[in-house]
Amino acid sequence: MVPVVQLYAADALGIVPFPPGCDLLQVLWCPRDHDGRWVVPEVHWRNADAVGNSRETPPLPVENPYGHVPKPCVVHPELVAEYPGWDLPYGLWDALEPRFERVEAETGWDYQFHLSTAPGTKLGGYPGWSQDPQWPDCSGCRRPMDHLLTVASTEADAASRLTWTPVEDQGVAYEGPGLVLGDLGGVYLFECRTCPGRPYRDRFDCA
Numbered sequence: 786m787v788p789v790v791q792l793y794a795a796d797a798l799g800i801v802p803f804p805p806g807c808d809l810l811q812v813l814w815c816p817r818d819h820d821g822r823w824v825v826p827e828v829h830w831r832n833a834d835a836v837g838n839s840r841e842t843p844p845l846p847v848e849n850p851y852g853h854v855p856k857p858c859v860v861h862p863e864l865v866a867e868y869p870g871w872d873l874p875y876g877l878w879d880a881l882e883p884r885f886e887r888v889e890a891e892t893g894w895d896y897q898f899h900l901s902t903a904p905g906t907k908l909g910g911y912p913g914w915s916q917d918p919q920w921p922d923c924s925g926c927r928r929p930m931d932h933l934l935t936v937a938s939t940e941a942d943a944a945s946r947l948t949w950t951p952v953e954d955q956g957v958a959y960e961g962p963g964l965v966l967g968d969l970g971g972v973y974l975f976e977c978r979t980c981p982g983r984p985y986r987d988r989f990d991c992a
Contacts, residue, residue: 786827787845791935793833794909799908801933803905809833811936812974813940824853825976828933828985830897834858852938852965862908863951865962867975868876869899870881871914882905898944905940905949912973913937916990923977923984930975930986937971939992967991 794808803810807830845854871882885896888956894900902913912932921930939961941949946959966972970991977984989990 787802787816788813788842789826789855790858790860790906790934792862796860796862797908798862800864802978804830807832809836812852812936814972816850817848818850822987823989824972826972826985826987828974828976828983830983845914852963854963855936856963858962865903865910865949867903867910868901869911870897870918871912872918873901878889891958893895894948896942899948903949905935905937907937909937911934912933912988913971914990915970915992919973919988919990921975921988923980925980925984926977928977928979930977932973933976933985935971936964937973938962938966938969964983 787819788811790810790812792810794803794810797803797810801810809831811829811831812826812828814826816824819825881896888900889895902911910933912920912935918970922928923930940959966989968991970989973988973990975988
């Protein structure tokens, strides 16, 4: 397993509720293909005080598929407001489309590519689907699961970078996470916050 995301509750900005007694979220995955899956993720909720001494970082797997291990980086969380992209119901899309077209004519911003879902790796919010949504139901209670985390191959593309780049990062050289998931796609983690054990499932799609 390789580390993918580690986030403390204090840095989560209240976006996702942490389980009682837990203040640390750790996501790892196996970088090898399993039955057609790009990676096999694991989600761990922990109490940071109970972790104890940190172990040395293990070496990367010998058979390391290209683009399946993220480069080490530091997280600087930023709270943003976003809106459903491909998850927007067809009826609502039809009703809002004239407004989308008017905004695009006035500003040049396309709702789907510039104004709906924030790109890149993120906690909560809406998945930035490249293809049709694959929102899973919990196998226990049969209810739709909540989006926990997106891990994306890139932090933004040429279109989304125009509106989603933080002001302080304007003009800064862009550096991605070193991931190539499918054809620059993403892995989406969902969880059920009702059932015991907080079960989770993953989905993925490619651009």
